[in-house]
Amino acid sequence: MDGKRTVVVGEDGTSIGLISAGSGDPLLLIHGGMGRAEHWDPLWTALSSRFRVTAMDRRGRGTSTDGPNYSAAAESADIISVIHHLAERSDRGVDVVAHSIGATFLVDAAADNPDVRRLVFYEPPGPETVAGGWANHITALVARGEVGRAAASFLRDVVGLSPGDIDRLREQSGGSDVLEIAAATLPREARALETIDFAGARTIWAPTLLLLGSTSLPWAGSITRQLESLIPHATVVELSGHGHEGIDTAPDLVLAELLAFFDQPTTPP
Structure with a gap:
């Protein structure tokens, strides 16, 4: 851009x-x-x-x-x-x-x-987006260094992409920058979503x-x-x-x- x-x-x-x-x-x-x-x-x-x-x-x-x-x-x-x-x-x-x-x-x-x-x-x-312990799941994956699996879980379980869509997105993005962002931000943003109430x-x-x-x-x-x-x-x-x-x-x-x-x-x- x-x-x-x-x-x-x-x-x-x-x-x-x-x-x-x-x-x-x-x-x-x-x-x-x-x-x-x-x-x-x-x-x-x-x-x-x-x-x-x-x-x-x-x-x-x-x-x-x-x-x-x-x-x-x-x-x-x-x-x-x-x-x-x-x-x-x-x-x-x-x-x-x-x-x-x-x-x-x-x-x-x-x-x-x-x-x-x-x-x-x-x-x-x-909060309902990350119901069922998804924040714990994603945090554990990133802690174990399984950032690719964490990113795939986000795209599948939160965004709703199919496995084929995820594969195409991976090929288009090249992966490295996306995975760096995922490792740094996915767990904390999942935790933040658990606290949202939209009262404002x-x-x-x-x-x-x-x-x-x-x-x-x-x-x-x-x-x-x-x-x-x-x-x-x-x-x-x-x-x-x-x-x-x-x-x-x-x-x-x-x-x-x-x-x-x-x-x-x-x-x-």
């Missing part, structure tokens, strides 16, 4: 790496688990033709450093710092699109946040789009509908025939839904 690289320092001193391109209203993109800013490459050119688009590397990967202590609250605080940084350069507020666990951490970051203009959450996971969603005042894959695992629909009931101005749109990884499998469909949402006139809630 082409763009200008910058850094925002979070409240605990963590350096959050950003890449930005285009011009127009600010749009922040937040990736999910085992990812980095480049996850948004399939949408990057189209979005940067309409917005001043910025993708962040969440802490502990890519161009970002790691903080002294890890928690869901620290992840949300990083997002708040980036949103505030972007909002200082705009008088219209910041639009935010977040995928998977990035969307989970956005919930608290967006709660009662005057810098947020509009929001898109694509299948944020929560009740004070998200911005217009909100909730994207839900029609073929996603049951947890995705359950949590999405929960958020629909909590967020005052939320709408669910189903991505027919696709699941949790629509950004890769159906970028044109995801782009169309994003632009349809952002092209709607906004009125104060």
Whole structure:
């Protein structure tokens, strides 16, 4: 992805790496688990033709450093710092699109946040995503050095990919960077998900789009509908025939839904 690289320092001193391109209203993109800013490459050119688009590397990967202590609250605080940084350069507020666990951490970051203009959450996971001791399982695999098995479990049991999809993804990614990220972040993010309660969603005042894959695992629909009931101005749109990884499998469909949402006139809630 082409763009200008910058850094925002979070409240605990963590350096959050950003890449930005285009011009127009600010749009922040937040990736999910085992990812980095480049996850948004399939949408990057189209979005940067309409917005001043910025993708962040969440802490502990890519161009970002790691903080002294890890928690869901620290992840949300990083997002708040980036949103505030972007909002200082705009008088219209910041639009935010977040995928998977990035969307989970956005919930608290967006709660009662005057810098947020509009929001898109694509299948944020929560406690039911890691039910049945999955966090213990993934932590044990990584501790034994079986990072590949841990990554495969994540893709199969959380994302819902088939063995064939996992093999194709492994071949496309080359593996090394993904496995480094998995080893450093999978166990701690699984533990963080066990603590999520989404209470902050009740004070998200911005217009909100909730994207839900029609073929996603049951947890995705359950949590999405929960958020629909909590967020005052939320709408669910189903991505027919696709699941949790629509950004890769159906970028044109995801782009169309994003632009349809952002092209709607906004009125104060």
